[in-house]
Amino acid sequence: MIVLHHVPWGRSFRVLWLLCEMGMPPDEIIRYRIGDRAMREAALMGVSPAGRIPALEIDGITIFESGAIVQYLCETRAGHGFGRLPGDPERVRFLEAIGFAETQASLIEQLNLNHLFLRPPAKPSPTVVKLNTLRLADTLRALEGMLAGDYLLPAGFSGADAMLGFNLFAAPFYVRMEPYPKLRAYWQRLQARPAFRQAAEIEGPQTFYAREFYEVPAGG
Ligand SMILES: N[C@@H](CCC(=O)N[C@@H](CS)C(=O)NCC(=O)O)C(=O)O
Structure with missing residues (x-):
């Protein structure tokens, strides 16, 4: 059972996408919104002590920090070739x-x-x-x-x-x-x-940015 704690189009997208690349999209996605009180409640704080996403429940453990999760997935599912293990020139x-x-x-x-x-x-x-x-x-x-x-x-x-x-x-x-x-x-x-497209379809359209471009405010 794979559970992803997630904000649509937030940094947890990295994990969603990589899981799709590995052919194992999450069984459950718990979605939050930035600023929601739910991000400081037990369900998330129990798996990510600063209340940040992503956090992943997998293999009977929990992990937070996208970089740690990506490395863990690449190392434990090394057959995909998405990691560069010790000794690899890259x-x-x-x-x-x-x-x-x-x-x-x-x-x-x-x-x-x-x-x-x-x-x-x-x-x-x-x-x-x-x-x-x-x-x-x-x-x-x-x-x-x-x-x-x-x-x-x-x-x-x-x-x-x-x-x-x-x-x-x-x-x-x-x-x-x-x-x-x-x-x-x-x-x-x-x-x-294809895996990016699969993850993007799970996400739906982004609603995070309302404008096409954000200029530096006057005086900057
Ligand atoms: N270095 C962390 C950063 C995690 C992070 O700050 N995520 C943001 C969303 S992209 C978040 O959870 N923000 C909630 C908050 O700041 O309260 C990672 O890569 O996982």
Whole structure:
């Protein structure tokens, strides 16, 4: 029995997608909304002590942190070839990519907070938004340089693509993607994968971002 604690189009999408890649979509998906009281109640806090998603119940254990879950799945289901186990020449790049995904996602999280979640009288800080937008663009430039052909690692699709590739769902709402042609093609390639399409169908349309693009507020 596989249970995923999930926010639609949140970072738990990485896990949903990877499970679909492995041909084992969750038996149960417990859905939350950011800001809901339910995210601080026992069902989630019992499996993710800071009340964050994703958390996964699998193999009689629970795991939180998307990077840990992705590594666990890749290692325990190694036959799919989505991990890079110790001794693999791509191991270091794989681990870097998993960590870097969260360097990038933490900038997106700050922008989400400022653009989407603050309620009056709180106001986004133009300076903080500008700084985070520039720093997000820096990570996209880095990612453009990290691509090794069709995927992040030369030997092909891996858990690192589920981690980092997912960030390309959100980044274009904050940074114009014209300077990153490889990333745009990569994102199209990821979305065309049957397992991505299966996960996207489970999700339904995203309702997270209401605008096509979020500009840095005046004064930033
Ligand atoms: N590093 C964690 C981050 C998890 C995280 O912050 N998830 C967000 C949604 S994408 C969340 O649960 N937010 C709820 C909150 O901040 O209260 C991971 O990769 O799993």
